[in-house]
Amino acid sequence: MTNNVLVHDPRFRDLILPNAELKKLAGGMLWTEGPAYFAQGDYLLWSDIPNNKVWQLAEGLGSRVFDHDANNCNGHTIDAQGRLISCEHLTRCVTRREHSGAVTVLASAHAGKRLNSPNDVVVKSDGSIWFTDPPYGILSDYEGKRADQEQDGCYVYRVEVGGTPTPVALDFDKPNGLAFSRDESRLYVSDTGLSHAEDGPHHIRVFDLDGDRLTGGEVFAEIEHGVSDGFRVDVHDNLWTSTGRGVSCYDPQGVLLGEILVPEVVANLCFGGPKRNRLFITATTSLYAIYVAVSG
Template sequence: MRDLVIPICGLERLFENCLWAEGPAYFAATDCVIWSDIPNNRILQWVEGLGTRPLTTSSNHANGNTIDREGRLVSCEHQTRAVTRREHDGSRTVLATHSGGRRLNSPNDVVVKSDGSIWFTDPTYGILTDYEGERAEPEQDGCYVYRLDPETAEVEPVIKTMEKPNGLAFSIDEKRLYVSDTGVSHLAGGPHHIKAFELGASGRPESESVFAEISPGVPDGFRLDEFGNIWTSSGNGVQVFAPDGSYLGRIVVPEAVANVTFGGAKNNRLFITATTSLYAIYVGVRGATRRKSF
């Protein structure tokens, strides 16, 4: 890990007092980090030197967040069972609520591809209880990964082979999609791994394989660095895996980690949401900047 971390840089706790911190996203234009505190129904914003303030105190129990190609916040809302976008003027646009004429379960995590398509996971965590959403019966036949077409707004299920699809990210060249399955959370002996899906000429997944098993805990959320390494949540910190799936090491965090994102002026600061807190640490690599493969 010495090539990936900086020995003199320690872990900083930037904020605490969350109930379940999730979904960090970094705004380069304003040099700030936002993240969800799901049970408290809020999205928080942290700025260097200024601290933390609520971005909204009515987030519809938002979970995963990302930034689209125009610098807008895209969020997965448990309460409304929707994927939404926060426009530059602060207004809210609903992007997806249904597929096949039926309501989504509870969108969990989201990523935007270079073609503008929005890919998101849809497990049932937000409708299992009232703690992180609103208890309800699922209308979908399963928990899928969806693609939202930027031109037609069609919500298409593209992966149907997972128990509880959760975090997701594209490889740098966008030829591969990584998706975590956290089914062990509600199924004894269930999956706690990251899968790799090879994308065909149509851009849809054509084959799949287990990339890495995560233990202890689950790979709730993850990001790639500039070399294609995966930095993932786990029960004992942030675990790091090489592009071939080999384990490289971990950053110890005193709480179970939910998700991570890269940011900062040089994109070399790892922001970590872990149970009650937002942490940060400077690392020896930069976050990935994806390049589309033609």
């Protein structure tokens, strides 16, 4: 087994490949985020927030700048029509890139006040869009533009296409990554308040989901090393999350199964490749990837 894998539970051995190596695919960025894999073109997009760019990696062709003026976008996802959904720090909006290249604003305000700085986003099978709204993009000019916070708090929102954002969770310090379980009966949301307070939260919470209503919200997992910035679930509903020293994998009950150590602080990740068994990892200045024994 490679040196970059830590097994905490024997079940993790069934999820990894003993000879798979962590590979650096691109570097030279400032803070990488928001990986999103497009199966129809076999390519990956990811953000370099401070440099205001979105990068593209195509297998066999290398990497190139996809968008030179990306509004300090952070998290991305893809809807059922194959369109890119983005969280933009600079505009404080959630947007959709149409197939024509035009950009549609999906969410920009709540209760007549501008959003803080949308951070991460997922699309439910009914077409609704769920996103987190911490203040990271307005705390300084590094990842957006310094500005006063207009919202009373940092919320998790749901918005239907053509509708207005509705808060669905109000009791977070800095809500960040989010993901549905495979059957969409649960919603996982991380709180990364530790980033700006020594005693701030550094955990993932889990909610039961009934339509558009959330209940519960208990802590699913405490992150020992750093915070959980972004995460995805695999076909067995294990949750793979970024941490301060790599990627951690938890079973559906919140038991830590194992870790993949990465040389840089990891921000986010996604499954990709034709078999969805390649884990793409955005880590500070670089993009990494490793093949695993499970699909996402």
